[in-house]
Amino acid sequence: MSLDLAYFPDEAAPAARLARALDARLCPVATHRFPDGEILPRVQAPAGEVTIIYRSLDRPNEKLIELLLATDAWRRAGAGRLILVAPYLCYLRQDVVFAAGEPLSRDAVGGMIGRLVDGLITVQAHLHRTADLTQVFGIPVRNLCPTEPFAAALPTYRAPVVLGPDEESAPWVRAMAERLGGDAGNLKKTRRGDRDVQMALGTPVDVRGRAVVIVDDIASSGQTLARAAEWARGAGAASVDVAVAHALMDEGATERLRRAGARLIVSTAAALAPLLAQAVREMIGRL
Ligand code: R5P
Secondary structure (H helix, E strand, O other): OOEEEEEOHHHHHHHHHHHHHHOOEEEEOEEEEOOOOOEEEEOOOOOOOEEEEEOOOOOOHHHHHHHHHHHHHHHHOOOOEEEEEEOOOOOOOOOOOOOOOOOOHHHHHHHHHHHHOOEEEEEOOOOOOOOOHHHHHOOOEEEEOOHHHHHHHOOOOOOOEEEEOOHHHHHHHHHHHHHHOOEEEEEEEEEEEOOEEEEEEEEOOOOOOOEEEEEEEEEOOOHHHHHHHHHHHHOOOOEEEEEEEEEOOOHHHHHHHHHOOOOOEEOOHHHOHHHHHHHHHHHHHHO
16 A cells, blocks of 8 residues: 655654655645745645654644644545644643633544544653543544653663652553563652642652663653652662653753753654554554
């Protein structure tokens, strides 16, 4: 089956890696920007039955409009099935209405994406109170766990402690600890604001003299990882490395994280192509 892999110019490198892994034709989307800020994407006519759209949805507001317009263009050009590969999936934080007057962002945005494409593949989505993404989006969704790409990207440790910054990270922390041959532990996070978090020990674990790997799904301000790294250093860890699936931090936050004691900051962005390609093949078989 011939496959098209559509991408936007700012993501040419990861799209090319995925296209190579899938032996797909690369189809760039050109976007014109009008003087007032409106955008006009122009897509290539699909050649195959399936078009894969590579679009990681970090900093998503403009990307969502672009996706809305581009998928309309693909449908009008006769596209068959559209599969969105979005390694980072946006707007999952607000997975309940926390306060009166606020939206249920997860369902509002998820429902919109689900009406645009036929299948969705993402990586280590931020799931605190969401049991089933397929139900939220109304289409088949695969949420991939990047345990293997992380194991390949991290150094070889002798019995490390894998530490999660909050209770929700426990399942992934356990999986990484098993894969790296170490122990699992979790901190207890109290968030007081977007850039104000505090850490205390959750599940008991002794990090004294040991290599610690802190794992998390997303770093935004970087405060969570920085406080966790400080905690591990303060508790006597021999070294502290950080493995974060989606490092959305800016340079300043990365520097603050280093100052907090993080030695290596590893994200899997460059090593995801084989995992994504396998998921794409499996999803094509299901659609
Ligand atoms: C929260 O539940 C997530 O797993 C991350 O820990 C959080 O989003 C990180 O945010 P920040 O980097 O702003 O502390």
